[in-house]
Amino acid sequence: MSDRASLPLPRRPFLAGLGAMLAMPVVGAGCDADFVGERWISAQGADDDTYGLVVAEPGGVATTVKSGFRGHAVALHPADPSRVVMFARRPGRFGIVVDLERVQIVQRFECVAHRRLAGHGCFYADGTRLLTVEADIQTAEGTIAVRDADTLEIVRELDTYGIGPHEAALMPDGRTVVVANGGILTRPETGRDKLNLDTMRSTLAYVDLASGSLLAEERVPEDKASIRHLAVTEDGTVVVAMQVQREALDHTEPRPLVAVQRPGHGLQILEDGLELTTAMQDYAAGVAVDDHSRVAAVPSPRGNLVAFWNIDTGKLVRHLAFDDVSGVALSRDQRRFVLSGSGGQVRLVDADTLAEVEEARERFSDVRWDNHMIVVPT
Amino acid sequence: MTIPRRTLTLRSNLRHRQWLGAASFALASFALVSFTLAACATEPGGDGAGGPSGPEVMRSTVDNTIVPDVAAFNVAAQGMQGEVDAFCAAPSPEALDGLQASWRSLSEAWNTVAAYNLGPLDDDFITPKIIFFESMRQRGIDYTQTVRDTAAMAIGGADPLDDAFFDGLTFNRVGMLALEVLVFEDSREGGSTDPADIVADYEEQARKCEYLRGIMAQIVGRAAQLDTEWNDSFAGGEAFRDTMLGTELPDGAEPVAGLLIAVQDHLLYIKERKLEGILDAQLSGHFYPNVAAMLDGLENLLVQPAPDDAVGMLDFMAARGLDDDVALVEANLAMAQTAAANEDRDALITAIGLLEGNVKREIPDGLGVELGITFSDGD
Numbered sequence: 001m002s003d004r005a006s007l008p009l010p011r012r013p014f015l016a017g018l019g020a021m022l023a024m025p026v027v028g029a030g031c032d033a034d035f036v037g038e039r040w041i042s043a044q045g046a047d048d049d050t051y052g053l054v055v056a057e058p059g060g061v062a063t064t065v066k067s068g069f070r071g072h073a074v075a076l077h078p079a080d081p082s083r084v085v086m087f088a089r090r091p092g093r094f095g096i097v098v099d100l101e102r103v104q105i106v107q108r109f110e111c112v113a114h115r116r117l118a119g120h121g122c123f124y125a126d127g128t129r130l131l132t133v134e135a136d137i138q139t140a141e142g143t144i145a146v147r148d149a150d151t152l153e154i155v156r157e158l159d160t161y162g163i164g165p166h167e168a169a170l171m172p173d174g175r176t177v178v179v180a181n182g183g184i185l186t187r188p189e190t191g192r193d194k195l196n197l198d199t200m201r202s203t204l205a206y207v208d209l210a211s212g213s214l215l216a217e218e219r220v221p222e223d224k225a226s227i228r229h230l231a232v233t234e235d236g237t238v239v240v241a242m243q244v245q246r247e248a249l250d251h252t253e254p255r256p257l258v259a260v261q262r263p264g265h266g267l268q269i270l271e272d273g274l275e276l277t278t279a280m281q282d283y284a285a286g287v288a289v290d291d292h293s294r295v296a297a298v299p300s301p302r303g304n305l306v307a308f309w310n311i312d313t314g315k316l317v318r319h320l321a322f323d324d325v326s327g328v329a330l331s332r333d334q335r336r337f338v339l340s341g342s343g344g345q346v347r348l349v350d351a352d353t354l355a356e357v358e359e360a361r362e363r364f365s366d367v368r369w370d371n372h373m374i375v376v377p378t
Numbered sequence: 379m380t381i382p383r384r385t386l387t388l389r390s391n392l393r394h395r396q397w398l399g400a401a402s403f404a405l406a407s408f409a410l411v412s413f414t415l416a417a418c419a420t421e422p423g424g425d426g427a428g429g430p431s432g433p434e435v436m437r438s439t440v441d442n443t444i445v446p447d448v449a450a451f452n453v454a455a456q457g458m459q460g461e462v463d464a465f466c467a468a469p470s471p472e473a474l475d476g477l478q479a480s481w482r483s484l485s486e487a488w489n490t491v492a493a494y495n496l497g498p499l500d501d502d503f504i505t506p507k508i509i510f511f512e513s514m515r516q517r518g519i520d521y522t523q524t525v526r527d528t529a530a531m532a533i534g535g536a537d538p539l540d541d542a543f544f545d546g547l548t549f550n551r552v553g554m555l556a557l558e559v560l561v562f563e564d565s566r567e568g569g570s571t572d573p574a575d576i577v578a579d580y581e582e583q584a585r586k587c588e589y590l591r592g593i594m595a596q597i598v599g600r601a602a603q604l605d606t607e608w609n610d611s612f613a614g615g616e617a618f619r620d621t622m623l624g625t626e627l628p629d630g631a632e633p634v635a636g637l638l639i640a641v642q643d644h645l646l647y648i649k650e651r652k653l654e655g656i657l658d659a660q661l662s663g664h665f666y667p668n669v670a671a672m673l674d675g676l677e678n679l680l681v682q683p684a685p686d687d688a689v690g691m692l693d694f695m696a697a698r699g700l701d702d703d704v705a706l707v708e709a710n711l712a713m714a715q716t717a718a719a720n721e722d723r724d725a726l727i728t729a730i731g732l733l734e735g736n737v738k739r740e741i742p743d744g745l746g747v748e749l750g751i752t753f754s755d756g757d
Contacts, residue, residue: 046748072757090756119757166756184756192754228756243755252517278517279503285753301753304629305503319503323631324750342751345630363630368748371757 037378038332039100041084042340043071043370053086053098054367056346057378062364063103069094072119073167073372077149079127081377087132089370090166091116091186095132097152100376109152115143116188119371120167123149125174133160133168133179140164140185144177144207158212161205163196166228171206172236176215179205180240182226197248202227204240204267218267222255224248231289231296236263239296239311241284257284258298260311270309273316279303285326286372288337290351297337297349299325306339308354318354322347327373340369429697430689432745433623436634438688440622443678447490448608454480454487455594455601458557462594466587469580471573474561481561482664484597488512488554489668490675491604493644496627496636497618498607509549510600514658518651521550522661525559526569533565533585544592555658556593560586562661571661635747638737641676642749645734648672653727669726670718676733677711680741695744703740710736 044064045051051070056062070089077083082101088094093116097107111117111134118133130147142160147153160168162181169178183202185195194200204218204227220227222244229241237260244255254277258270280300289296289311299306299322306328307319325347327340336357337349344364348357430438458480465473488511492499495515499508509516528551532539544552563569564579565586580586612618613628622633631639648669652658659665677683682690696704714729716722742749 192756275504321629323629326753341630343630343748368751370751371753
């Protein structure tokens with residue numbers, strides 16, 4: 001048997017002999033003056049001892065606020081840019097509120113006993129309420145817990161009208177929440193094992209915040225495509241990123257991973273670039289949209305690439321190699337996509353030309369950027 | 379059929395043990411300071427206290443295994459081209475025998491190189507070079523009938539079988555599979571594998587040799603390109619060999635991590651697409667020898683049996699006191715080699731699954747290499 005557990009080996013010694021310079025943190029490399037004034041925030045870490053929320057400054061130093069649990073997504077308080085909430089990775093129970101000025105946890109919360117957090121949440125536009133996406137432990141039926149943004153107490157609960165909810169976002173009207181119901185049943189006793197692949201039913205649900213009623217529901221043609229992530233543009237266009245449950249299919253034909261719903265229209269699958277989805281290995285990890293260029297950036301860590309679609313034409317416009325890329329966000333000036341890879345790398349891509357800004361490359365040597373990144377002002 | 383284990387392996391294993399002899403007396407403390415020792419190591423196996431450094435291992439791995447394997451594939455392709463010329467000049471059962479033997483050699487060389495699916499072989503997201511050699515690699519689909527139909531139509535037609543024609547063939551009509559079909563069966567319905575029938579087929583259809591030459595030339599060209607890209611220049615830049623000895627691959631990955639992920643993916647491919655799906659190389663009856671060649675290549679990659687001063691990843695692990703993990707990898711490798719020799723499909727599935735796990739866990743952990751976060755479904 002392996003005795004690895006008894007040997008606390010340091011990480012990344014393999015290239016140590018390349019020289020002292022390479023052993024130094026590579027922070028500071030590629031500082032871009034345009035990015036002074038923003039910070040990159042994400043869950044990060046490799047184990048219980050290192051999990052936390054990382055606050056990184058372009059060209060600067062990354063600081064991690066340890067959480068004790070693996071985080072997933074982070075939400076910025078719209079009225080208080082020093083305040084962010086990190087949600088536990090599915091199926092976690094905890095969330096933390098971090099003060100970015102003091103770089104410390106100022107509040108913790110836990111979901112009710114019979115539910116688990118789904119990893120995502122968002123604030124009301126005025127910052128008075130925090131929505132946390134949660135799922136029943138046994139049935140995986142989804143709930144949006146509407147919490148007081150200050151006390152984090154639940155003040156209302158809304159049905160997501162589906163099981164296995166993951167990401168949710170407010171629509172521009174401020175009165176509707178759109179939820180990605182992944183459709184997959186998991187239970188605590190079987191971990192992340194998927195128990196209903198034969199019958200899974202993934203939906204994009206629009207829920208009225210006032211009444212809690214289901215306003216609309218969309219599905220994609222492929223039953224085994226799980227809608228997991230979404231982004232909403234200023235005009236109410238919703239772009240979704242999916243993960244195909246290949247083990248439930250009896251073929252290896254590529255399946256689309258991205259779809260768009262424009263106001264007044266149905267959900268349109270983006271078929272263009274379908275060949276690329278073979279390389280993406282059925283896994284789109286998230287999506288961010290630049291309103292100006294109307295380009296959606298969709299990272300695939302399994303494919304080690306990020307793909308860009310024009311959401312109006314439905315055309316695949318570019319793809320870019322990036323190792324284990326998952327985090328994607330827009331820079332504060334909305335001019336660049338900020339992408340993060342689990343190896344600590346950050347790369348910037350011009351949102352108009354989709355060319356990488358190579359001089360702005362960064363590698364935060366002690367950071368393992370996890371799934372999602374947000375950009376916040378300093 | 380028996381596939382003997384390399385005697386070099388035993389020698390190499392002894393070398394591991396010699397290093398361990400000096401280091402194992404204080405295993406825990408040794409492990410704690412191994413980062414420093416690895417960074418300061420000079421002579422592999424020298425004083426027994428340090429062992430090889432990561433860059434030394436990487437240089438040895440690339441220069442003593444990967445680059446020579448790529449060169450060997452290139453040489454094997456040229457060798458088979460010579461056999462094609464000889465056969466087409468005077469088709470005979472004897473010449474066919476030589477031709478088939480050369481395909482087997484080429485196939486084994488290919489199956490060794492196919493594990494290095496990064497850089498030159500993985501040069502495009504949609505149509506990477508690797509699928510032009512092995513079409514099944516794309517999505518696990520057996521394109522044998524597509525190859526047969528394409529060949530029959532081309533050979534039976536009147537269009538010139540020139541460069542433009544062959545350049546226009548998609549990945550699922552060319553490569554090792556196309557060569558195998560052309561060399562190991564005739565073109566009649568049902569495909570006879572009798573050498574006399576195959577020879578007669580070529581004698582009756584003059585264009586079949588033209589077609590064979592064209593498919594062969596593509597392989598030769600791509601094998602030469604692969605060799606050039608590893609040794610001279612890849613994608614308009616430096617030799618990929620140099621990139622592998624640097625700090626970062628073009629996509630930002632650490633080279634050793636990229637290599638381990640490529641090997642891991644290849645083992646998964648062999649297990650899930652072939653052993654649990656469709657066995658390839660059935661016309662030639664060479665599936666298991668191909669897997670054996672792949673496993674021997676993997677052993678060379680990890681152990682670095684030659685030259686004497688070569689150092690492998692397992693050496694690095696052993697020098698850090700991880701003899702249990704080294705033994706585990708060696709045992710699983712031996713199990714897989716035995717299963718391949720015995721053509722035991724179930725045992726091979728198990729052993730390759732274990733090896734894949736080793737490449738995912740024990741080896742990167744032992745090297746202190748991060749392979750990245752496992753972003754799971756549902757995340």
